[in-house]
Amino acid sequence: DQQVKQNSPSLSVQEGRISILNCDYTNSMFDYFLWYKKYPAEGPTFLISISSIKDKNEDGRFTVFLNKSAKHLSLHIVPSQPGDSAVYFCAASAGGSTLGRLYFGRGTQLTVWP
Amino acid sequence: NAGVTQTPKFQVLKTGQSMTLQCAQDMNHEYMSWYRQDPGMGLRLIHYSVGAGITDQGEVPNGYNVSRSTTEDFPLRLLSAAPSQTSVYFCASREGTEAFFGQGTRLTVV
Numbered sequence: 001d002q003q004v005k006q007n008s009p010s011l012s013v014q015e016g017r018i019s020i021l022n023c024d025y026t027n028s029m030f031d032y033f034l035w036y037k038k039y040p041a042e043g044p045t046f047l048i049s050i051s052s053i054k055d056k057n058e059d060g061r062f063t064v065f066l067n068k069s070a071k072h073l074s075l076h077i078v079p080s081q082p083g084d085s086a087v088y089f090c091a092a093s094a095g096g097s098t099l100g101r102l103y104f105g106r107g108t109q110l111t112v113w114p
Numbered sequence: 115n116a117g118v119t120q121t122p123k124f125q126v127l128k129t130g131q132s133m134t135l136q137c138a139q140d141m142n143h144e145y146m147s148w149y150r151q152d153p154g155m156g157l158r159l160i161h162y163s164v165g166a167g168i169t170d171q172g173e174v175p176n177g178y179n180v181s182r183s184t185t186e187d188f189p190l191r192l193l194s195a196a197p198s199q200t201s202v203y204f205c206a207s208r209e210g211t212e213a214f215f216g217q218g219t220r221l222t223v224v
Contacts, residue, residue: 009154034212043118043204043215044157089157101172102213104149106156 003027004092006105013112019077021108023090026071030092034102035064035075038087047088048075080112116140120205120216127195127223135190135219137205145208146188147172148180150201151218157204163188195223 005024013019023033031052036044050057050064050073057064063076077084090105121136139146147162149172159172163182177199179191188207192199200223206213 006156032211036215041218043206043217044213045215046212049211101159101162102147102208103159104157106154 001026002105003030004090004103004105006088006090006108008108009106010109010111013080013110015082015112015114016079019075019080019084019110019112021075021077021088021090021110023073023075023105024071025073025092025103027092027094027103028071029094030103032093033064033066033073034091034093035062036089036091036104038089038107044089077110080110082112082114085110085112118205118207118214118216120203120219122219123217125219125221127192127221129195129197129223131195133192133195135192135203135205135221137188137190137216138186139188139205139207139214140186141207141209141214142185143207143209143214144185145213146182147206147208147213148178148188148190149204149206150174151204152201160190160203192221195221197223199223 034049035047037047038044048059048062066073087107089107091102118139144165148160149157158174161180163169169180203219205216
């Protein structure tokens, strides 16, 4: 049973606009959340994370929002650029950020067109 | 500093053959793991290790063995390859908040 769900397999956005990628989770013990980005033929790379004690974390064009009551998080990319086209994975862990198992969603393919 | 290195990058096996996927990291991370990525399935955890001499099963461990004799290396063994094991395999190491992934091994079992 998937504990981390990304219900949109794909998203297409025009360059310069906002991209919003969504993620839902079912396990209330999750307390650390991460987003990974993956280009074809490469391994996933870490993008941004958020602890459950926060509801927002920002890093440049990337912002992650966490709504604990809804068990929902989202990644906002503003402005979107063609180089952002990749698969984005949401991940979650329990028991703090260190050494906890990471549970991944199935990914969302983001395409940013000029 | 090479990060996480996986070999080989590509491999074709016949059903029933065995092989070992190699993974090495030079960051002195205690936590290492193996994932497989299949279309529409995301990243699924096969096995993981929280330190040398300690391994445990993930979501999809059947058909795979691991060992962790050193901090640096975490090989994944396919005992008798099956077509269902055709996938892209990623090794990752982790210390703290983020995992570092290797480039992946694309395995085809025919």
